[in-house]
Amino acid sequence: MSALKETNWIWVDGTFKPWSEAKVHILTHALHYGTGVFEGIRAYASNGKMYIFRLKEHIDRLFRSAKIYFMDIPYAVEELCSVVVELIKINEIREDCYIRPIVFRGYGYIGLNPLNNPIHIAIAVFPFGKYLSTKGVRCCVSSWRRIPGYSLPPQAKACGNYINSVLAKIEALRAGYDEAILLDDKGYVSEGSGENIFIVKDEKLYTPPVYSDILEGITRASVIDIASNLGYTVYERPIARVELYTCDEAFFTGTAAEVTPILEVDGRRIGDGSEGPITRSIRRVFEEIVRGRLPGYESWLTEVSI
Ligand SMILES: Cc1ncc(COP(=O)(O)O)c(C=O)c1O
Incomplete structure (x- = not known):
């Protein structure tokens, strides 16, 4: 940072x-x-x-x-x-x-x-440069739960909400990890301290739904479109904590984090511990789009002449 x-x-x-x-x-x-x-x-x-x-x-x-x-x-x-x-x-x-x-x-x-x-x-x-390491991040599941929507709506990007993220981020950093993954109040995976999360299993993508108390990320929506355009199926469904340990690939999405591979969760390596091929292909397309190099996505960009 x-x-x-x-x-x-x-x-x-x-x-x-x-x-x-x-x-x-x-x-x-x-x-x-x-x-x-x-x-x-x-x-x-x-x-x-x-x-x-x-x-x-x-x-x-x-x-x-x-x-x-x-x-x-x-x-x-x-x-x-x-x-x-x-x-x-x-x-x-x-x-x-x-x-x-x-x-x-x-x-x-x-x-x-x-x-x-x-x-x-x-x-x-x-x-502003990179927020998380481009090589990928080591994560822990936080002991702090994501604020439930019945206490504070996580769908509002409200200043007060972020004190929850701050607790999780500090805990992760002090324990030697790069980022925290928060569970929702039912124990399903919600999101990172400032990022949405995707996992890949058998070439299909899964990401927590809105009712897992996520912020509905704009990068998340963009990645769902990109993955579909690349021919992958994306499911929005609750994700059990243990699926983080056994998936083939995992990555974060967010404005700050962009597309960041997750290499490890709670000491378990994801895949072989390096960025997986589907994450890489989505990340590369995302990086081309944001710099105006990929035809078909112009409507996502506001061009400013300098
Ligand atoms: C808690 C949280 N979740 C998810 C995201 C990702 O949202 P977006 O892709 O719109 O930046 C962010 C960042 O804004 C965030 O703070």
């Missing part, structure tokens, strides 16, 4: 502010109670252009997350998409970058009723 690389401008509530001036008050509601929703989006540098991956789908999910928490975003989806394009241009970004929109409850009232606190919206972009 790398330290933040500063850029010049961050968009806050309708204006572009210098990076160092994009600040909040210490009594911001979201800082205390997690009352914000956000997105993580990637843009890729290729052919002298930037390609934003599935921008509209991410902004649509931001609106869905906000709706769950009664936060009205005073902009249209198209307006926020245009702001993202503009931010890449005015920050003169020419390398792979991350885009972080956030909508949150601000300063004004203390207490658990957030509804009188103002809603703010900000979007930052900054250079």
